[in-house]
Amino acid sequence: MADGAPGMADSLAGTEFAFSSQDFDQIRTLLRQHTGISLSDAKRSMVYSRLARRLRATGRSSFSAYLEGLRTSAPEWEFFVNALTTNLTYFYRESHHFPILADYLKRKAAERGGQTLQLWCAAASTGEEAWTLAMTAAEAFNSLAPPVRILATDLDTQVLATARQGLYRRDQLAKIPEAQIRRYFCEESEGQYRVRPELRALVGFRQLNLLDPAWAVHGPLDAVFCRNVLIYFDRATQLKVVERMASLMPAGALLFVGHSENFSQGQQNFVLQGRTVYARCSG
Numbered sequence: 001m002a003d004g005a006p007g008m009a010d011s012l013a014g015t016e017f018a019f020s021s022q023d024f025d026q027i028r029t030l031l032r033q034h035t036g037i038s039l040s041d042a043k044r045s046m047v048y049s050r051l052a053r054r055l056r057a058t059g060r061s062s063f064s065a066y067l068e069g070l071r072t073s074a075p076e077w078e079f080f081v082n083a084l085t086t087n088l089t090y091f092y093r094e095s096h097h098f099p100i101l102a103d104y105l106k107r108k109a110a111e112r113g114g115q116t117l118q119l120w121c122a123a124a125s126t127g128e129e130a131w132t133l134a135m136t137a138a139e140a141f142n143s144l145a146p147p148v149r150i151l152a153t154d155l156d157t158q159v160l161a162t163a164r165q166g167l168y169r170r171d172q173l174a175k176i177p178e179a180q181i182r183r184y185f186c187e188e189s190e191g192q193y194r195v196r197p198e199l200r201a202l203v204g205f206r207q208l209n210l211l212d213p214a215w216a217v218h219g220p221l222d223a224v225f226c227r228n229v230l231i232y233f234d235r236a237t238q239l240k241v242v243e244r245m246a247s248l249m250p251a252g253a254l255l256f257v258g259h260s261e262n263f264s265q266g267q268q269n270f271v272l273q274g275r276t277v278y279a280r281c282s283g
């Protein structure tokens with residue numbers, strides 16, 4: 001700004017609401033403190049466009065008024081967090097993980113005499129990953145009632161609502177083999193497919209913030225999928241989350257992470273077992 005008002009000099013030009021560096025920094029700080037998500041400078045216009053919708057919805061005329069209101073509104077806090085998460089996911093994403101999971105589940109079930117195996121899908125987004133785990137288990141045991149239970153959690157309540165429905169358009173099923181679509185989905189209406197009830201019985205969805213000091217998750221967990229979420233956290237937070245997961249996992253349990261999430265250094269609880277798959281060490 002010509003008057004050199006602090007923080008206004010680099011407002012996004014030509015936008016409906018003024019958006020200063022201070023506004024952006026305040027949003028980043030709030031989000032990082034509560035969710036662990038670190039936003040780079042490059043996310044500034046994304047933050048603007050996602051939150052401008054919330055300003056309109058709440059009738060606020062500026063970011064500072066919106067942020068002031070946020071401090072005292074728990075419902076708006078949920079909208080704020082939901083607006084700023086990145087939820088990209090799809091069925092059989094990073095597909096090299098699933099044959100490893102299938103072999104592991106069969107081996108573990110044999111060792112345990114068929115006892116139910118516990119899986120945690122820790123950033124489930126709209127559900128595709130959790131349903132992929134359920135299909136993998138059903139295929140591994142050639143049964144719609146495999147000895148597996150899946151806890152699927154996410155911070156974002158809106159994506160969880162979609163996940164719980166288990167309802168997807170035909171194009172969203174593109175990565176699933178045709179025979180599996182027939183086995184595990186029912187066509188509910190034109191182009192809309194719902195996960196079969198037998199598979200839905202295997203998965204429970206629940207909101208969980210990985211940054212919360214207490215997790216309502218009970219070990220021992222046989223496998224944890226924590227994929228493409230740690231990437232949003234700084235290194236110290238990543239290591240803390242992974243360490244807490246380790247405390248819920250017995251020796252030999254598997255941790256699956258995303259393609260750019262690497263834990264070979266900085267922690268002693270896991271040993272690399274395959275591409276982005278780690279096994280819990282003993283001790």
Ligand SMILES: C[S@@+](CC[C@H](N)C(=O)[O-])C[C@H]1O[C@@H](n2cnc3c(N)ncnc32)[C@H](O)[C@@H]1O
Nearest residue numbers: 035085088089123125155156209210227228229
């Ligand atoms: C890019 S999606 C990854 C989805 C899936 N795991 C996959 O790999 O396809 C990241 C998910 O992490 C969730 N997330 C971000 N921060 C979180 C936190 N602190 N606790 C729990 N979930 C979080 C987001 O809401 C989002 O749905």
